[in-house]
Amino acid sequence: SQQGEEDPQALSIQEGENATMNCSYKTSINNLQWYRQNSGRGLVHLILIRSNEREKHSGRLRVTLDTSKKSSSLLITASRAADTASYFCATDTNRLAFGKGNQVVVIP
Amino acid sequence: SQTIHQWPATLVQPVGSPLSLECTVEGTSNPNLYWYRQAAGRGLQLLFYSVGIGQISSEVPQNLSASRPQDRQFILSSKKLLLSDSGFYLCAWSVRVGEKLFFGSGTQLSVL
Numbered sequence: 624s625q626q627g628e629e630d631p632q633a634l635s636i637q638e639g640e641n642a643t644m645n646c647s648y649k650t651s652i653n654n655l656q657w658y659r660q661n662s663g664r665g666l667v668h669l670i671l672i673r674s675n676e677r678e679k680h681s682g683r684l685r686v687t688l689d690t691s692k693k694s695s696s697l698l699i700t701a702s703r704a705a706d707t708a709s710y711f712c713a714t715d716t717n718r719l720a721f722g723k724g725n726q727v728v729v730i731p
Numbered sequence: 732s733q734t735i736h737q738w739p740a741t742l743v744q745p746v747g748s749p750l751s752l753e754c755t756v757e758g759t760s761n762p763n764l765y766w767y768r769q770a771a772g773r774g775l776q777l778l779f780y781s782v783g784i785g786q787i788s789s790e791v792p793q794n795l796s797a798s799r800p801q802d803r804q805f806i807l808s809s810k811k812l813l814l815s816d817s818g819f820y821l822c823a824w825s826v827r828v829g830e831k832l833f834f835g836s837g838t839q840l841s842v843l
Contacts, residue, residue, distance in 0.1 A: 654830075663839070664837065665835050718790075720777070721774045
């Protein structure tokens with residue numbers, strides 16, 4: 624199954640800054656999802672964007688999807704120390720396939 | 732509301748010993764159930780998924796097996812653990828295949 628690939632794989636920012644992560648994939652998808660994982664914990668679903676959608680918002684999160692480029696971005700605005708986590712994109716063709724994740728560190 | 736329980740949280744097992752990890756879901760009926768494994772610093776690898784009682788699909792041939800004896804119970808097993816079975820195991824459920832997943836808190840398995 625295909626996997627999304629996140630970029631950059633590691634990101635360190637100051638509290639209050641915006642954090643942007645990208646995800647690329649290879650084949651057509653039904654939807655793309657973003658998840659968050661705190662160290663040693665299970666993943667938590669953040670947002671799902673369908674293949675016919677281009678942008679979606681949820682609180683401080685903004686997700687875009689460009690199916691022509693087979694890429695998605697996750698923007699976290701006004702980051703907080705509590706946003707420190709790994710972020711994964713997952714693509715749905717028939718079943719969800721996860722990327723390797725993006726480690727984000729927000730420095731207070 | 733729906734909840735998912737996964738236990739134990741940590742497990743240290745010798746090579747060659749058996750394994751049984753259990754996952755149960757509450758508050759929903761006929762969930763799709765999944766077992767994922769996450770190696771250190773890596774993404775999630777789908778091991779098994781189930782769309783109904785007794786229906787198990789395996790994604791990767793390996794030393795593990797899964798069973799679904801009840802609608803909301805999913806068990807991951809091994810008869811003889813290998814060193815390479817070490818990792819973080821996550822159970823998850825969804826209403827529909829390919830849609831939002833709800834994850835358990837995970838089991839950190841160390842095979843020594």
